[in-house]
Amino acid sequence: MARKKKINKEDIYTFYMNYYLENGRAPSSAYELAKLNNFDEKDFYTFFGNLKTVEKSIFDSFYDQTLLLLHNSEDYESFDVRNKLLSFYYTYFEILTANRSFVMALASKSKFKYDLLKLLSSTKRKFSFFVQKLEIDKLDLKDTKLDEFIDRSIEESLWVQFVVCFKFWLDDESASLEKTDIFIEKSVNTGFDLLNVKPLRSILDLGKFLYHEKIHMN
Numbered sequence: 020m021a022r023k024k025k026i027n028k029e030d031i032y033t034f035y036m037n038y039y040l041e042n043g044r045a046p047s048s049a050y051e052l053a054k055l056n057n058f059d060e061k062d063f064y065t066f067f068g069n070l071k072t073v074e075k076s077i078f079d080s081f082y083d084q085t086l087l088l089l090h091n092s093e094d095y096e097s098f099d100v101r102n103k104l105l106s107f108y109y110t111y112f113e114i115l116t117a118n119r120s121f122v123m124a125l126a127s128k129s130k131f132k133y134d135l136l137k138l139l140s141s142t143k144r145k146f147s148f149f150v151q152k153l154e155i156d157k158l159d160l161k162d163t164k165l166d167e168f169i170d171r172s173i174e175e176s177l178w179v180q181f182v183v184c185f186k187f188w189l190d191d192e193s194a195s196l197e198k199t200d201i202f203i204e205k206s207v208n209t210g211f212d213l214l215n216v217k218p219l220r221s222i223l224d225l226g227k228f229l230y231h232e233k234i235h236m237n
Contacts (some may be wrong), residue, residue: 024058028066032080035073036121043124046070074125075138081118082142085111086149100153101211104177107149108203112188116196126189136182146181147174180210 024030034056038046046052049070053060067073088110089095095106115122129135155173184206188199 026058026062032077040120078138079141081114082145084114100155105207150174150177180206
């Protein structure tokens with residue numbers, strides 16, 4: 020009898036994705052996956068509570084790989100906020116492209132708005148934390164509730180942008196998926212132009228000036 024393999028979480032990702040691509044469906048059980056890949060089923064439960072959590076964990080790993088690559092880059096920390104977000108997108112979708120056959124196989128059996136967004140639920144929480152760390156320039160209204168509302172609005176709008184880019188990537192049929200790169204750049208630049216607070220600050224400063232001048236003149 021062949022000696023059982025010692026495995027890690029990444030091995031299970033590989034076994035699972037290969038099975039899905041070769042069979043057009045998920046394994047029926049952890050037992051089946053373990054038997055086909057010669058490892059003890061109990062080792063599966065070291066990393067996962069059940070088979071259903073593997074797909075969500077795979078998508079989490081795409082995000083984690085992205086952050087690891089960014090933080091290992093010598094240039095990333097010197098980037099401004101816009102370029103940090105662009106770097107995140109380019110890196111994430113490069114990793115996604117390396118696993119495109121698996122993601123497309125899942126997408127072909129999914130209703131995007133429900134199934135794939137469900138798989139990305141953990142990624143959304145991590146992405147929100149990433150956005151918070153970016154410290155995007157915004158108006159300080161000196162009102163805690165309003166400031167919190169603006170923060171949540173920015174996080175949600177950027178998450179919608181991320182999902183739209185994801186959907187565009189799924190539908191992209193261009194060579195090297197070059198249209199996705201163009202879409203990401205235009206989408207991020209447009210988003211930051213809309214978030215540009217300098218004109219609003221100028222208007223508020225002018226308003227404050229006129230208000231105080233009016234008081235003094237009276």
